[in-house]
Amino acid sequence: TTRSWDFVGLNGKTKRNRSVESDTIIGVIDTGIWPESESFKDHGFGPPPKKWKGACEGGKNFTCNKKLIGARFYGSLYDSARDDEGHGTHTASTAAGNTVNDVSFYGLAQGTARGGVPSARIAAYKVCGIEGCPTDAILAAFDDAIADGVDIITISLGSPDVALLQNDPIAIGAFHAMTKGILTSNSAGNSGPTASKVASVAPWILTAAASSSDRRIIDKVILGNGKTLVGASVNTFRLNGTSFPLIYGKDASRQCSEIAAASCQDGCLESGLVKGKVVLCDLAYGVDEAYRSGAVGSILKVDWDDDSQILPFPATTFSDKKFNVIKSYYKNSTKDAQVNLQRSEVERDAAAPLVASFSSRGPNSILPEIIKPDISAPGITILAAFSPTASITESSDDTRHVNYNILSGTSMACPHVAGAAAYVKTFHPDWSPAAIKSSLMTTASPMNAAQTSYNAAGEFAYGSGHINPVQAIDPGLVYEAFKQDYINLLCLVLNQTDVRLISGDNSTCSTGSDKGSLQDHNYPSLAAVVAPNKSFSVKFHRTVKNVGPANSTYNAKILANSTQVDIKVEPEVLSFKSLNEEKTFTLTAVGKGLSNEQHSHVTALLVWSDGIHSVRSPIVIHNN
């Protein structure tokens, strides 16, 4: 990617452990990969790491190299691991693509493309075809990736529906990966901003929300009255600064209903009425009809304008308020409305990082005591490698093909999180998946928590904050967890039989008073569910491990905006005498009661600080 890694602090000058990075293998379970991409050339790479037990079984016309060391595919409807869609190529290059100079999308977002760990190796597991990504193939890819010896798995796949953990192949596969020391990063889903839609809910997975970076792609429209409006789309076409007549879809159709025509539904627009004009459409999908009917361009309405989608011909998108300004201008200048569509440009976005409107929100509907998503990473207008044969938009009329494309989604955030995790692992190869996860979560940078129309969910939208990989290599303390800790957690919400469905072994659940509570799982963020309109007192027990200087003393600090909750930490000081020493503490949150409004919650922040390290954990008390 050309900007996002710099934005999160991993730039070309960042301290790296290159020899270990070169021995790090990222497993990418996705739509395949384009092996000939510049981002996957093997210039300067040595032979695959000794631990690699995988193979290049990429199929027909597919060759691996010393960068792309492994490939497998799992579908009967395709004959190679080659990526026909571009998605897997994009995610793989985001996580671990080479440094490639001077790339852009038709001159936009120009720069040096680079993955999070450019010296790392890639193993691609193609599980998706045109029909989607079958879960039997996904499980097969996990089966292979774990045995092949990958270090980190990134899987930018999901469903709008939340599955029970025992029926969720990503949760099952990632559980086995975790037991072998492999951390899995998974996309939160694109079902935002509706609450409780996050589909990746397992506590052993690192779940990625999508956020903005400081590069925003905009396009301007100048109305005939001189007013300029800033739209949100990627429009690479030049109309030579000329203004064109504007026509509303409902005035460009005689055979469709007013609503259908205003939306520019398929078959509604009449070529004779739109030719040489810019068409105003009430829905974004009207762009194809506008294009096909011979319009010069189109102005479209979208629900949210924080993401810029590529459009197949000169067009731009506006959310409700700005779109209505254009509609009013059109109404008030009946026969003489003119618009000038400008080519997209890049501007600095000082509001970043802001969570994306589309990014799936919590609360976690399966385990509400575990905050999901866990962390945010850039996922809006990310420029990365792409398959040159794939379509760049969904429009069948768009014949453009590129080697680097701009995509948005939690799919794009997920490999950023995986790349950051791999970066941490290059400094701490022996750290457990939970320790790496903890280091990323407790060092995450604050998000922009401005209360926009889609940003009210706070931690339920962005988790612990924005990835800060450079800080994450030196977190000071980590919240450790191993297989048995996850089993103990599951035993609190599932019966022993169901726990075994996930662990796949003869794990036993203890009975009686030693079961512990859901608040006691050693997670790097803290959440509890309380009954509405009732006073509450919730205790969390946690253990932190010293991974910083042997002799260090940490003081607890609570940052809370709300007077609804009183939080105490006992003890308030933790003194360590050696590396890897563990200390426990108890956090008690007392409140008079939350309202019974849906998803009512209070938040605070626990910070352990030794003056150098700042170990931050969000605390969320909610009524679920």
Added chain:
Amino acid sequence: EAIDEERKVHIVYLGSLPDNKVYSPMSHHLGLLEKVVESNFAAKILTRSYKRSFSGFAAKLTDQEKERLANMKEVVSVFPNRLLQPQ
């Protein structure tokens, strides 16, 4: 006897791989299937075997076969194949 349309791909999850070094996942998977269909048919409905990091298989099953497999002691779970999407 079920026609192909009545069969749907299900994942039969068997959990961790046994420590036993002579364990043959493929014959174990076929053996389980042979308990619910005729032995010469088992290989035809087995679509995938998980055998490197955990144990399990995917097979085209009828509802009845799915139930019978799910009730077997050594089967951890049986769940239907579904489609996920790039995000």
